[in-house]
Amino acid sequence: MDDADRQVLRRCRVQLVSELQVANLWDALLTCELFQPDMIEDIQRAGSGSRRDQARQLVTDLETRGSRALPLFISCLEDTGQHSLASLLRTSSQTARRDPEAIRHLHLKPVAVRPEELRAVKQDPSKPAPGRLPPAVLGPEKLYPQVLRPGVPRPVDIGAGGFSAHERQRGNPDLAYILNADPCGYCLIINNVNFCHKSGLSTRTGSHVDCEKLQRRFRLLHFAVEVESDLTAQRMLRALEELAQRDHGTLDCCVVVILSHGRQASHLQFPGAVYGTDGSAVSVEKIVNLFNGTRCPSLGGKPKLFFIQACGGEKKDQGFEVVSASREDRVPGGNPEPDARPFQEPPGGYDQPDAVSSLPTPSDIFVSYSTFPERDLQADPWLF
Numbered sequence: 001m002d003d004a005d006r007q008v009l010r011r012c013r014v015q016l017v018s019e020l021q022v023a024n025l026w027d028a029l030l031t032c033e034l035f036q037p038d039m040i041e042d043i044q045r046a047g048s049g050s051r052r053d054q055a056r057q058l059v060t061d062l063e064t065r066g067s068r069a070l071p072l073f074i075s076c077l078e079d080t081g082q083h084s085l086a087s088l089l090r091t092s093s094q095t096a097r098r099d100p101e102a103i104r105h106l107h108l109k110p111v112a113v114r115p116e117e118l119r120a121v122k123q124d125p126s127k128p129a130p131g132r133l134p135p136a137v138l139g140p141e142k143l144y145p146q147v148l149r150p151g152v153p154r155p156v157d158i159g160a161g162g163f164s165a166h167e168r169q170r171g172n173p174d175l176a177y178i179l180n181a182d183p184c185g186y187c188l189i190i191n192n193v194n195f196c197h198k199s200g201l202s203t204r205t206g207s208h209v210d211c212e213k214l215q216r217r218f219r220l221l222h223f224a225v226e227v228e229s230d231l232t233a234q235r236m237l238r239a240l241e242e243l244a245q246r247d248h249g250t251l252d253c254c255v256v257v258i259l260s261h262g263r264q265a266s267h268l269q270f271p272g273a274v275y276g277t278d279g280s281a282v283s284v285e286k287i288v289n290l291f292n293g294t295r296c297p298s299l300g301g302k303p304k305l306f307f308i309q310a311c312g313g314e315k316k317d318q319g320f321e322v323v324s325a326s327r328e329d330r331v332p333g334g335n336p337e338p339d340a341r342p343f344q345e346p347p348g349g350y351d352q353p354d355a356v357s358s359l360p361t362p363s364d365i366f367v368s369y370s371t372f373p374e375r376d377l378q379a380d381p382w383l384f
Contacts, residue, residue, distance in 0.1 A: 008092045020058070025077075254291065
């Protein structure tokens with residue numbers, strides 16, 4: 001979606017969320033192939049599942065659906081009798097085409113003020129100015145008393161795994177994870193390169209270079225590395241469930257790396273979704289939750305790391321060249337291009353932008369994404 005259409009949606013967002021009758025739209029959105037069934041299900045589960053939450057998520061996701069998303073959406077509104085909203089968007093879009101600046105946000109510019117125009121006001125320095133509070137400086141011991149006070153064990157999400165620091169005998173006051181086991185833990189790499197034709201997703205040429213580099217790096221870090229290639233969405237879930245069901249009791253960590261195409265998805269804690277080779281997507285939130293304390297108790301209180309490398313979006317990010325710091329980063333006989341080539345949008349197919357990062361509520365979980373929203377990497381992806 002170009003910037004003009006995106007600004008139109010954002011300008012009309014309040015009225016859309018307030019008036020949009022989403023229940024009437026699902027069939028129309030599927031018929032014109034603006035959304036896939038799993039995307040509609042994600043939107044329907046957004047927030048509390050109320051009409052407003054669904055409308056809000058639909059407007060947000062609409063920005064990711066390609067250059068024809070807005071006219072197709074307007075057509076869906078007309079087909080479902082929502083003519084006032086269709087007219088609002090069409091009029092705003094026509095205005096934006098004629099005068100792009102008319103819908104942009106205001107940019108405030110500094111104004112020069114002569115000294116004589118300023119009114120001097122005497123103020124007692126010991127008293128705060130009206131409407132302003134004096135700054136309060138809190139030391140670390142006041143901000144984080146439970147974290148920094150000596151003798152307090154590191155916090156562990158008991159609800160997530162049922163383990164305390166004393167029970168595991170691994171906690172320490174410095175809040176540092178102890179990674180002494182050998183192997184340190186399992187590292188599962190899912191490398192999706194070849195996608196079925198109907199998915200509309202391109203081949204991720206060069207991804208094997210990333211995969212080889214990751215295998216070498218995590219083996220040097222004493223992880224037991226396993227690689228699965230070209231998995232459908234269901235096979236991805238089965239591989240992840242099998243890993244989560246193992247006994248990690250003698251290990252100190254677990255790593256999951258997914259190399260694939262991705263898109264945005266509705267979420268509560270962990271945004272984004274990654275595609276299987278069949279074109280179906282698995283949400284990052286669902287993947288992470290497979291390893292929570294209830295489903296994988298032997299990882300309670302231990303770090304669980306997830307690295308999501310999924311090119312996507314429409315805004316092109318050329319990046320800049322970075323010279324390799326060492327020869328060991330190069331794969332002998334490998335493709336000199338050190339990473340997967342960017343996804344090029346095929347006719348009628350849209351690879352959606354990667355998820356944006358967020359602060360997770362469950363403890364001992366780290367999720368890393370390779371791109372910002374709406375970015376399509378034109379040079380080397382920077383995650384690995």
